[in-house]
Amino acid sequence: MTDELINVELNQFQKIKREELVKSDDFDHPPRILLLYGSLRQRSFSRLVAEESKRLLEALGCEAKIFDPRDLPLPDSVKAEDSEKVQELRELAKWSEGMVWVSPERHGSMTGILKAQIDWIPLSDGAVRPTQGKTLAVMQVCGGSQSFNAVNQMRVLGRWMRMITIPNQSSVAKAWMEFDDNDRMKPSGFYNRIVDVCEELVKFTYMTRGRSDYLVDRYSERVESAEALVARVNQRSI
Numbered sequence: 209m210t211d212e213l214i215n216v217e218l219n220q221f222q223k224i225k226r227e228e229l230v231k232s233d234d235f236d237h238p239p240r241i242l243l244l245y246g247s248l249r250q251r252s253f254s255r256l257v258a259e260e261s262k263r264l265l266e267a268l269g270c271e272a273k274i275f276d277p278r279d280l281p282l283p284d285s286v287k288a289e290d291s292e293k294v295q296e297l298r299e300l301a302k303w304s305e306g307m308v309w310v311s312p313e314r315h316g317s318m319t320g321i322l323k324a325q326i327d328w329i330p331l332s333d334g335a336v337r338p339t340q341g342k343t344l345a346v347m348q349v350c351g352g353s354q355s356f357n358a359v360n361q362m363r364v365l366g367r368w369m370r371m372i373t374i375p376n377q378s379s380v381a382k383a384w385m386e387f388d389d390n391d392r393m394k395p396s397g398f399y400n401r402i403v404d405v406c407e408e409l410v411k412f413t414y415m416t417r418g419r420s421d422y423l424v425d426r427y428s429e430r431v432e433s434a435e436a437l438v439a440r441v442n443q444r445s446i
Contacts, residue, residue: 238271239413242304246311246322248278251391253349253383254310254322257402260393261308261347264406270413275300275325283327294328301329302336306343306413307371308406311358312383313350318358326365339369341420345409347378347402354381370424372416376401376408 243262245254258274265272280293288294301307309326311318329338344366348358359377366373380386380398393399416423 238269239265239410239417240303240305241265241270241272241308241409241413242300242306243272243274243308243310244322244325245274245277246309246319246325248321252312253380253387254312254319256387256391256393257347257349257378257380257383258308258310259391260399261310261402261406264403265308265410268406268410270410273300273303277321277325280324280328283324288328297325297328298330298333298338301338302333304342305417306345306409307339308345308347308409309362309366310347310349311362313348313355313358316355316357318348318361322362323365326369329369331369337370339371341416341424342371343409343413343416344369344371344373345377345405346373347380347405349380349383351384352382354379372412372420372423374405374408374412376405378402378405 243258245252245258247254255274262272262274275297280297281291286294288298309322311322331337331339346359346362346366348356348362356377356379359379363373363377378398378401380402386396386398387393393402
C-alpha cells in the first residue's frame, strides 16, 4: 500500500469535526502511541503490521514509536534498573498516551516475546501508573486461517493493565500472503481493517487523554487511601 493511497484513504478521517468530540486544547500536541510486536524473525509479519500501523498513525497526526524487543531480557532474569532495554521500554510506556500490541498466534496464543514486554511494564512505578487510563489497540497475524485467540488474550492483559482497550481489532489470516516484496501491505479487507483500528485508536485517545485520572478513579481505592491517611495521622499522634 503506497503512502499516496494512505493519504487518500485517510482524507475522510481528517474531515471529521473533531471539535465536536473533544476540547480545543486537546490538540496541543500529537497523540503519542507506542507499538509493540511479538516476533524476532528476520521477516516478522507482526513487525510489518506494526510498521504499517505506525505509518497510518503518523498520517493521522500521531507521534508513533516502535519498541525493538531484541535483547530484552526475560522477566525477572535481571534487575530492571540494570537493563538498558527494560529502562527504554518503561520510559516509552510512560511517554505514551496509547499503545498498539501486535502478536503472531503461536500454539493458539500470543507469543512469549510480546508477553515479556508487557510483563516488564509495572502496574505502578512510584506514584505513576505507566499504563492506567491509556488507550490500547490489539492486532494479531496468523500463519493460516483467521483466529482471534491472541487478540482475546491481549484484551485480558489490557484490562489487567487498566487500559482502555478499543472495541475494534484486527486479525490478519495467512499474513505471508498480504505483503509485497517491499514489505508493504497489499490492498485488501485485512488492510482496511487495520486502517479502521488505527482511526478508532486515535479517536479514543483524543477523547480520553487528559481525562484518564477521572475515568479510572475508583471508590474502593479512595477508601483505601483515606484509611491509610488516617492510620498515618494516628501513628504520628501516638
